[in-house]
Amino acid sequence: MIELQDVHKAFGPKQVLTGFTLTVRDGETLVLIGYSGTGKSVVLKHIVGLLHPDAGEVIVDGRMVPELDRAELNAVRRDIGYVFQFAALFDSMTVAENVALGLRNRDLPEAEIVERVQEALALVDLTGTDERAPAELSGGMRKRVGLARAIALRPRYMLYDEPTTGLDPVTAAVIDRLVVRTREHLGVTGLVVTHDMRSAYTVGDRIAMLYEGRVRQVGTVEEIRETDDPVVRQFIEGRPE
Amino acid sequence: MITGIGRRAVAAVEAVGRLGHFVGDMTRALPDVRTWGRLVAQQMRRIGVDSLPVALFIAAFTGVVLALQASYTFTGAVPLYFVGTLVGKTMMLELGPVLAGLALAGRVGASMAAELGTMTITEQVDALETLAYDPQSFLVVPRVVAATAMFPVIVTFAVATGIVTGWLTSLALLELSTAQFLKGLKIFYVFKDLWFGLFKSATFGFTIALVGCRVGLGTRGGAEGVGQSAMRAVVYSAVLILMLDAFWAVVLL
Ligand SMILES: Nc1ncnc2c1ncn2[C@@H]1O[C@H](COP(=O)(O)OP(=O)(O)OP(=O)(O)O)[C@@H](O)[C@H]1O
Ligand SMILES: [Mg+2]
Numbered sequence: 001m002i003e004l005q006d007v008h009k010a011f012g013p014k015q016v017l018t019g020f021t022l023t024v025r026d027g028e029t030l031v032l033i034g035y036s037g038t039g040k041s042v043v044l045k046h047i048v049g050l051l052h053p054d055a056g057e058v059i060v061d062g063r064m065v066p067e068l069d070r071a072e073l074n075a076v077r078r079d080i081g082y083v084f085q086f087a088a089l090f091d092s093m094t095v096a097e098n099v100a101l102g103l104r105n106r107d108l109p110e111a112e113i114v115e116r117v118q119e120a121l122a123l124v125d126l127t128g129t130d131e132r133a134p135a136e137l138s139g140g141m142r143k144r145v146g147l148a149r150a151i152a153l154r155p156r157y158m159l160y161d162e163p164t165t166g167l168d169p170v171t172a173a174v175i176d177r178l179v180v181r182t183r184e185h186l187g188v189t190g191l192v193v194t195h196d197m198r199s200a201y202t203v204g205d206r207i208a209m210l211y212e213g214r215v216r217q218v219g220t221v222e223e224i225r226e227t228d229d230p231v232v233r234q235f236i237e238g239r240p241e
Numbered sequence: 242m243i244t245g246i247g248r249r250a251v252a253a254v255e256a257v258g259r260l261g262h263f264v265g266d267m268t269r270a271l272p273d274v275r276t277w278g279r280l281v282a283q284q285m286r287r288i289g290v291d292s293l294p295v296a297l298f299i300a301a302f303t304g305v306v307l308a309l310q311a312s313y314t315f316t317g318a319v320p321l322y323f324v325g326t327l328v329g330k331t332m333m334l335e336l337g338p339v340l341a342g343l344a345l346a347g348r349v350g351a352s353m354a355a356e357l358g359t360m361t362i363t364e365q366v367d368a369l370e371t372l373a374y375d376p377q378s379f380l381v382v383p384r385v386v387a388a389t390a391m392f393p394v395i396v397t398f399a400v401a402t403g404i405v406t407g408w409l410t411s412l413a414l415l416e417l418s419t420a421q422f423l424k425g426l427k428i429f430y431v432f433k434d435l436w437f438g439l440f441k442s443a444t445f446g447f448t449i450a451l452v453g454c455r456v457g458l459g460t461r462g463g464a465e466g467v468g469q470s471a472m473r474a475v476v477y478s479a480v481l482i483l484m485l486d487a488f489w490a491v492v493l494l
Binding site: 045048049050070074077078080082084085086088089090091101102105149153 | 275365372375
């Protein structure tokens with residue numbers, strides 16, 4: 001279970017999170033929606049301890065993330081697969097090395113690493129791209145490699161930062177299917193950040209909307225679709241006013 | 242103006258403090274040999290390939306100029322074979338390490354800052370962390386260890402090159418024989434000349450890599466930020482090299 005309790009975060013004078021509270025239950029896929037620049041990526045970075053909250057609690061499986069030392073933090077991070085918004089592939093390494101890197105510090109035999117890399121690449125339909133450099137790949141392929149890198153870890157949690165943004169509708173649908181497949185395949189608990197509502201409805205069990213530093217509303221897909229909240233309605237319908 | 246100077250002094254002290262902090266973080270990552278051990282060789286190769294040509298090029302011309310200046314200064318006053326002494330001592334003690342250090346601050350330091358800067362702004366450093374790696378052991382330690390080990394090697398080649406070109410210049414332009422040049426080279430040579438120069442080079446390598454990594458990992462903003470970091474790394478490490486050079490001269494000579 002991932003819990004964020006009353007999290008506050010500011011960068012200089014800019015208040016980004018002001019009392020953000022959200023729980024991701026075991027086994028579910030929760031979708032976090034919200035306008036650009038409201039702090040969705042900031043939320044994800046708190047969960048893996050890349051950012052420290054100014055106040056409030058971030059708890060993963062009962063462990064208070066901001067208070068952990070490096071060894072304990074690494075133990076939490078080993079349970080979490082993080083898919084970055086812009087893939088964040090290591091451009092000095094090949095695709096296969098990218099996917100393998102997270103396994104190399106885990107005392108796994110080389111044969112198993114190779115097998116897991118191949119399996120993850122197959123899952124994202126990138127078999128055969130092993131030796132390519134990230135710079136040679138299209139944006140969509142890079143995102144899929146980023147996904148494979150997280151899947152190969154066989155984590156208990158997956159955090160996806162806008163997995164479908166900037167992709168054509170068909171590739172976006174492919175990624176959505178992958179998110180669903182990953183969950184069925186690995187039984188992971190997922191938190192998906194997006195502002196693509198079609199994707200949100202496809203992959204989510206529940207949807208939460210981040211607005212002005214807090215969760216504006218959280219509910220099942222049906223509840224959100226039927227919401228009376230004008231702010232949420234405007235966002236999900238994509239109305240300019 | 243005085244407050245301006247004061248502010249700058251405070252900022253400089255703070256910057257040194259941050260660098261000290263960074264050294265502390267790096268030291269904590271040192272026991273993690275499993276992570277950084279296999280990355281050192283690759284960095285050493287890169288540093289060598291990147292910097293040998295520049296270092297040798299500079300040393301070659303320095304050797305020529307040293308020989309000519311020595312003969313210009315000594316003619317009539319001091320026996321000409323002292324040209325060998327001056328070329329040898331100056332290359333080993335000062336110009337070999339410092340000129341190579343300054344040139345490599347430009348090449349190695351800037352390229353490390355730009356590389357780590359790009360990795361920072363494209364979230365590759367964050368990605369490393371989420372994969373349970375410590376960026377210190379994965380990125381910083383291999384570079385600092387490799388630079389510290391490689392610089393003395395590069396400087397050795399540079400010193401040798403400078404002495405050879407100095408010798409060739411003496412033969413061709415100064416009517417000095419090989420035997421005379423060698424006599425001059427040996428006459429006041431002490432082992433300290435060599436180890437002092439090489440030790441200094443190691444500290445320069447350490448400084449350049451450390452500053453390059455620190456500045457690179459602190460990069461903010463986009464491509465412009467990366468450019469700024471590269472520039473900063475060169476300036477800071479050049480200043481630190483000159484200060485260190487004076488420091489070692491005071492402490493060790
Ligand atoms: N490390 C940081 N330093 C300073 N400001 C930051 C940092 N990270 C995020 N911010 C600021 O926090 C705000 C929220 O950023 P965030 O990236 O979380 O937005 P987002 O909701 O993910 O937007 P998008 O949908 O465009 O990705 C932005 O105004 C951003 O400038
Ligand atoms: Mg974002």
